[in-house]
Amino acid sequence: MSKRVVIVGGGVIGLLTAYNLAANAEQVVVCDQGAVGRESSWAGGGIVSPLYPWRYSPAVTALAHWSQDFYPRLGDHLFARTGIDPQVHTTGLYWLDLEDQDQALAWAAREQRPLSEVAISAAYAAVSALGPGYERALYMPGVANVRNPRLVKSLKAALLALPNVSLREHCQISGFVRTHERISGVVTQEGVLSADEVVLSAGAWSGDLLRTLGLELPVEPVKGQMILFKCAADFLPSMVLAKGRYAIPRRDGHILVGSTLEHEGYDKTPTEVALNSLRASAIELLPQLAQAPVVAHWAGLRPGSPEGVPYIGPVPGHAGLWLNCGHYRNGLVLAPASCKLLVDLMSGARPLIDPAPYAPAGRVD
Structure with a gap:
């Protein structure tokens, strides 16, 4: 493993990449333009599953399966190391009145996942707060959610406890340093930060940064808004x-309800239109929320990418530059597997899954 690695972007992907690299690298530096973990990683809901896993490619499914199985162990490990519990909360997930229910069941049989049709009466018995009128239900019992702000805090605390890792918050990166054909660092507002290897995991901003090298990475910001209610624990x-x-x-x-999908560039302003739409959806789904105040409303920027397949691996023609970005709506879901795969590739270890579908080669112009 290289002596010094600089990671551009301090969301869950960047932080977990740093944590995995720290065991083998002499020094790991994480740079973020703001406070670490305060963009998409903070704003998401934290469901440890794609919303509709059967609608994604096998590439996304492979990362999701590994991560879902690993998350409880990751949560326990971070809690033990830091005293901050990411709260990996296994609740199961009901899908109601799906248009593509047959496709979902076929996917579950093919992938051997415990998704099954249940009587709608069973769904109402299990979730008594459900609104009226639903006719069909699918249920997957093992699905968890992670309390993503606490996951970020726990990862940050774990990294700060490591002597060979440093976090540089509010550190704006404007470009990369090239020495001959190799990327040898990044340009910050305070000067050049040299590195043996650079990992780009800057979420929605990754495409803009790669464009400084004349490369086109089809990653763009996609705004999502959410609201939060407070109810009884049960x-x-x-x-x-x-x-x-x-x-x-x-x-x-606390009950999170989301989310919107908006192509508004880098605008993260919460809107009254989205608030009203989300609240109406929440009340239709769970009518008792009409009496619960909205205690928070926020927006974040997802790193949109074609088909949601992330870019994980080396950038051709730019030795020393690696990508771990473009996870779209599934950054929290896919983070454990994505970061493990990248570190496997960087260290020359046997990859946990076939890395070909995620390789930047042929996908970055």
């Missing part, structure tokens, strides 16, 4: 999803 025992909107219970009774 109000919602399972995650539920209908008509493209979902409700996620936290252990303390």
Whole structure:
């Protein structure tokens, strides 16, 4: 492993990459233009599954399966190391009145995942707060959600405890340093930061940074807005999803409802239109939320990419530059497997899965 690695971007992908690299690298530096973990990683819902896993390619499925199985262990490990519990909360997930239910069941049989049709009466018995009128339900029992702000805090604390890792927050990166055919560092507002290897994991900003090298990476910001309610701790025992909107219970009774999909560039301003739309969806799904105040409303920027398949691996023609970005709506879901795969590739270890579908070669112009 190289002596010094600089990671551009301090979301969950960048932080977990740093944590995995720290065992073998002499020094790891994480740079973020703001506070680490405060962009997409902070804003998402934290469901440890794609919303509709059967609609994704096998490449996304492979990363998701490994990560889902690993998340409880990761949560326990970070809690033991830092005292900050990421709260990997296994609740199961109900999908209601799906248009492509047959496709979902066929996917579950093919992938041997425990997704099955249940009687709608069973769904109402399990989730008594559900609104009226739903006719069909699918259920997957093992799906968890992670309390993503706490995951970020726990990862940050774990990294700060390592002597060979440093976090540089509010460190704007404007470009890369090239020595002959090799990337040998990054340009910050404070000067050049040299490195043996550079990892680009800057979320929605990754495409802009790679463009400084004359490369086109089809990653763009996609705005998502969410709202938060506070209810009794036992109000919602399972995650539920209908008509493209979902409700996620936290252990303390907070209920997240999301989300929107908006192509508005880098604008993260929460809007009244989205607030009203999300609240209406929440009340349709769980009518008792009409009496619960919205305690928070926010927006974040996802790193949109074609088909949601991330870019993981070396950049051809730019030795020393690696990508781990473009996870779109599934950064939290795919993070453990994505970061493990990247570190496998960087260290020459046998990759945990076939890396070919994620390789930048042929996908970055």
